Amino acid sequence: MSILVVGSVAIDNIETPAGSRSRILGGACTYFATAASLYAQVRMVGVVGADFPPEHLRFLQSRNIDLRGLQVVEGETFSWSGRYGHDLGDAETLDTRLNVFADFHPALPEEYRSTPYVFLANIDPELQIEVLSQMDSPRLTALDSMNFWMSSKREALTRAMQQVDVVLLNEAEVIQYASEPNLIVATQAILDLGPRALVVKRGRYGAMLVTRGASIGERFFLTPAYPLEHVVDPTGAGDTFAAGFMGYLAQTGDLSVAGLRRAVVHGTLVASFTVQDFSIDALRNLTLADVVTRYDDFALLTHYDDGACPGRERLQRPIAENRL
């Protein structure tokens, strides 16, 4: 099953404690498409300038990524420059040049409209809604966003979150949107908008899936992150988390709560590979077999009980039943 992704394609300049890189391939759409192409056929919607290096297009094509929705227009490609401190936490933005991204409006090729899985990467929520309006009843839609849209376009972001099945945000964003310091309470404010599920990304601390359910154990799934001794560049971790998540769902078609949980683990693991090198470089030679090998190691790493998990069968219910 194929996945449509809309978002930024960028040229990045990155500084981390592990080194610096200039004019490397970046952007949420790029990271997502590269990682998700391990699992499914990906269709990109985005824009680049005439300066976009042709070798990047050839790389994306080599991953069987459909580029018919990628507009190439006069001008320069969106560019982002950022720096990470020694704790590899949030990046400090040094420069943002929207360039051709400033006037971007997604226009979907006719063949894209029936794509069953849709991921709206972090862009203006009004553009996210424009994409949704062009889709024919997709099987699963999801969006990412960021603090900037929560303050500048809160109303549009709220409408976008009301229209998708899954919202993916990081911990600070959930707390900011809900204006509530307790993360667990804050997650409810997002779910109350209507999505079937909320995925909270927590960086080195893993991730949380929140759905509806009778007990805490049914409503929440919490997973740690894979422990890494060397992180090179955290850029794209969130986008490739989303790619592992959506990719697993598109490949298996399993939209039960249990399926979403395994998808969250895939997201965590794909992100753990991404941050081990600059740009999408760690993904270039990564195979699904590598992810599955780490998945098995992760199963051992998170395992603590031999007994049957009580209530396991309750996880098999389709998340569609959770819809408000």
Place this chain on the structure above:
Amino acid sequence: MSILVVGSVAIDNIETPAGSRSRILGGACTYFATAASLYAQVRMVGVVGADFPPEHLRFLQSRNIDLRGLQVVEGETFSWSGRYGHDLGDAETLDTRLNVFADFHPALPEEYRSTPYVFLANIDPELQIEVLSQMDSPRLTALDSMNFWMSSKREALTRAMQQVDVVLLNEAEVIQYASEPNLIVATQAILDLGPRALVVKRGRYGAMLVTRGASIGERFFLTPAYPLEHVVDPTGAGDTFAAGFMGYLAQTGDLSVAGLRRAVVHGTLVASFTVQDFSIDALRNLTLADVVTRYDDFALLTHYDDGACPGRERLQRPIAENRL
């Protein structure tokens, strides 16, 4: 099997976003003993002043806690005043009065020396070593510490960590001791001292167990924390984490890696009860059945795979085999 604990017994003054409390029962030894008494018989080693309220002694006795090692001396009981901000992170210390704790030296009653499980709560590492020197070959020893001793008594703390089986520290302390920003690398510096296992407490993000092993999945166990919608007072979370951990081990006698993993989960859950009220109040009516109920919910909450966990049998090896 009984557990010996040495540490502070205190009178606390606490401010949190949920309210303020004056002259409440506190201290690492108190928190640990109260929580561990759910699992096993506890023997306390500590000191209080003549001002220590007799109702607190009666409460501890009501938990079948052995107080023969608790010295009552002239003067005032150790007192700590602290304040937590809206994110309920690290406390700001407003006042510390060592009082009778300043001249404390642990003198173990003869009957205590054969206690099989020993927990050295956060006190001067030289006193921790004094306690160890008075013990007859305990089955398992563990210590907690804090940033203060890492800067002021690093050499003594290093010797103490070399002598115990299990070291429990929080994430920032591991990073500080190792002078290494990557937590995973930093854990190795502690294990290299000789303990069989390191438990890293990560507060709202759960905990990590590090042992020796062939693969990442065997060496590391990571668990999230139980999600709480309302946290009243984080004081004592780390001490009661240690109590659930040591209590489970003392009750089951299972010192395999798998046993330690389950002990970490018990620690996480006992701490999750503690922070739901001030002082040890949430523990007063808590039963082991309540912990087990939450354990079952937690199993559901952390569960994501139906398949057998590959390599599970490798977790059954005794941690004694991991000794350097």
